[in-house]
Amino acid sequence: MSGLIYSLCALGLVMIGLYGLARAHHGLQQLLAINVMSAGVFMLLLTMAARHPPADAVPQALVLTGIVVAISALALGLALLRRLAAEEAESHD
Amino acid sequence: MLDAILTLLILALAWHCVRTTDLFEAIVVFIALGMLVALAWTRLQAPDAALAEAAIGAGLAGALLLASLRQMPEMSATRAPGAKTTGLGWFWWGLWGALGLALVSGVAAIQTTSVSLMPQVQAHLSDSGVTHPVTAVLLNFRALDTALELAVLLWAWMAQKQLFVPGRQTVYPLQGQVLKTAVKALLPLMVLVAVYLLWRGSSAPGGAFQSGAVLASAWLMLWLAQLPGLSRKQGGMRLGIQAGWLGGVTVFLLVGLLGVFQGAGFMGYPPDQAGAWILLIESAAALSIGLLLASMVLVSMPDFQEGTL
Numbered sequence: 001m002s003g004l005i006y007s008l009c010a011l012g013l014v015m016i017g018l019y020g021l022a023r024a025h026h027g028l029q030q031l032l033a034i035n036v037m038s039a040g041v042f043m044l045l046l047t048m049a050a051r052h053p054p055a056d057a058v059p060q061a062l063v064l065t066g067i068v069v070a071i072s073a074l075a076l077g078l079a080l081l082r083r084l085a086a087e088e089a090e091s092h093d
Numbered sequence: 094m095l096d097a098i099l100t101l102l103i104l105a106l107a108w109h110c111v112r113t114t115d116l117f118e119a120i121v122v123f124i125a126l127g128m129l130v131a132l133a134w135t136r137l138q139a140p141d142a143a144l145a146e147a148a149i150g151a152g153l154a155g156a157l158l159l160a161s162l163r164q165m166p167e168m169s170a171t172r173a174p175g176a177k178t179t180g181l182g183w184f185w186w187g188l189w190g191a192l193g194l195a196l197v198s199g200v201a202a203i204q205t206t207s208v209s210l211m212p213q214v215q216a217h218l219s220d221s222g223v224t225h226p227v228t229a230v231l232l233n234f235r236a237l238d239t240a241l242e243l244a245v246l247l248w249a250w251m252a253q254k255q256l257f258v259p260g261r262q263t264v265y266p267l268q269g270q271v272l273k274t275a276v277k278a279l280l281p282l283m284v285l286v287a288v289y290l291l292w293r294g295s296s297a298p299g300g301a302f303q304s305g306a307v308l309a310s311a312w313l314m315l316w317l318a319q320l321p322g323l324s325r326k327q328g329g330m331r332l333g334i335q336a337g338w339l340g341g342v343t344v345f346l347l348v349g350l351l352g353v354f355q356g357a358g359f360m361g362y363p364p365d366q367a368g369a370w371i372l373l374i375e376s377a378a379a380l381s382i383g384l385l386l387a388s389m390v391l392v393s394m395p396d397f398q399e400g401t402l
Contacts, residue, residue: 002096006137007200009100013107015193020111022185028116028158028165032123035154036107039130042146046137048203055138057226058210061235063142064227064302065242068382071149071157072249075389078161079253082393085165086258 006047013040027081031074038070096136103129116165120158127151140298141227148306153386156313160393222367223295231300232371236360240345243378247342250385257392276318283311291379295368301375305382312387334384341381345374 017037024030042063049059110122127150134143214226221229231239287307294300348370349360357363362370
């Protein structure tokens, strides 16, 4: 039962993230929306892993790897946005 | 019941996070969302992932976002004047709904199939050198994934170094004796916790990722309190930091190559030595992850100057 609830939650997160990505007005909003989507994907993987006890370790390891890759992508995206903001500020001066 | 409430809270926070036009508010909601998601993952019997999400996904991501926020243009500056601010057109809503339905039917289809790799993991656990299944998968069975993930982290950091813009803003330094004393008292404890998490990873939830996240926050605190600490100007520190950045991937790949000469194949270890090699790799990886994550947050600070790192 709880598996079904969390599957739906995972889908909800992906769909909300997608909606946020579509209507974002600011780069930061896009990054946040992508991260909301990735939380949904991770949750779906973990839900699949937890269907039969003991929980499957392979998807859990994948999610751990995914979390670190997601923060790398977030940090890189933010660095790009900061650079963009600095270049724009310079061209306005 | 708890699951239902948690799910509703998560979805409500996610909705608010993407809906709000106040960027600061969106970030704060995102951090809270990360914490609740971590809570949900402990309910899904994934304590390793929950620890990592709380420390990295909510904590460090929040620090990165908040530090970057001040250097971004205002929300209104990026929106064309007079542009429609209301949601999507009917066509896009239709597409969005259709995709949602497709996803629901797809997930419903996987619910009935049952594939688990856990029996294989448990069958070979005694050869892996550790007793915690997740660590066995990360550092032994799927070691190449983890090595490449460290490479991705390193690459992302190198790319950020290239994009670096010196901070132009001045911020009030977090000074004060209370902060300095607290950091001095907490620092040894944090290092101890990091080593404990690393050691514990072989038999229980924990390991290089969680340990690295704790190390990263220890370094950030040291820097925020402006204690004489890790800065490039101090002789051998520069080399040490560079070695730390590269250490994780290098040690991982060298041990992986060693497996070729021992006849266990690339990234394979002989079962009787596996425990020792895994501990060596995890130590180097935790140090690397800690340094890389902390460096990423440090360069995003509004007052960061080149040469500090």
